Amino acid sequence: MSNAFLLLLNTIQIWRVSLHGDQCGDVESIDIGSQPKDLSIASLSPELALVTTDSGVVMLRGTKLVSTIGLGFPVTASAVAPNGSEAIIGRQDGKQHVYSINGDTLTEEKVLEKHRCAISVIRYSPDFSMFASSDVNREAIVWDRLSHEVKLKNMLHHTARINCLAWSHNSSMVVAGSLDTCHHL
Helix, strand or coil: CCCCEEEEECCCEEEEEEEECCEEEEEEEEECCCCCCEEEECCCCCCEEEEECCCEEEEEECCEEEEEEECCCCEEEEEECCCCCEEEEEECCCCEEEEEEECCEEEEEEEECCCCCCEEEEEECCCCCEEEEEECCCCEEEEECCCCCEEEEEECCCCCCEEEEEECCCCCCEEEEECCCCEEC
16 A cells, blocks of 8 residues: 555545555545544654544554544544644634644643634644644634644634634645635735
C-alpha cells in the first residue's frame, strides 16, 4: 500500500483507499462502531488517524482499529499533531483537552478554556509551533503549542459558523472558512 491514501467517512465505517500516482488501489473498510464526527491524520506519520465520535475517539493505525476511548463528554472536533505525539479534542462547551499520545493511549496534559461555545475545528500549524481553533459562534483563536498561551484572538470576521481552518506552508498565516461562504486570513 502506498503512503498516500484517502479516508472516507460513512455512517459507522471509515473507508481507506490507497493511492498510487493517479490510480486508486485497494479499498478497505474499518467499522468504528458509531457515527464519525471528525477525522485527523498525523501528516508525518500517516498511518496514524484519530476519528472522533459523539463521546470519544477511535485511534487507527493503518487499517487496524487499535483503540476506542470514551472521554465522558460530548466531542465536537479534533486534531492530531503532524508527528503523532499529541492530540487536541474539542468539546460542546468550548473547552479543549490536550492529550499526549503514547502508543495507543491518550494521556490528558491540559484543558484550555477560551472559547464560549462548541469547538468546530482544530488544526495544527505545519511547523508544529501553533494550533488554531474555532467555534460555532464565529471566533477563531491561534494558540502557542508549547505554552498553550493565546497568540491571537478576537478573530470574529465571519457572519456564520467557521467550519474549516487551514495554515500556509510556512505557518505564517491561517485562513478560516465559514458557512457564510467567505474565507478570512
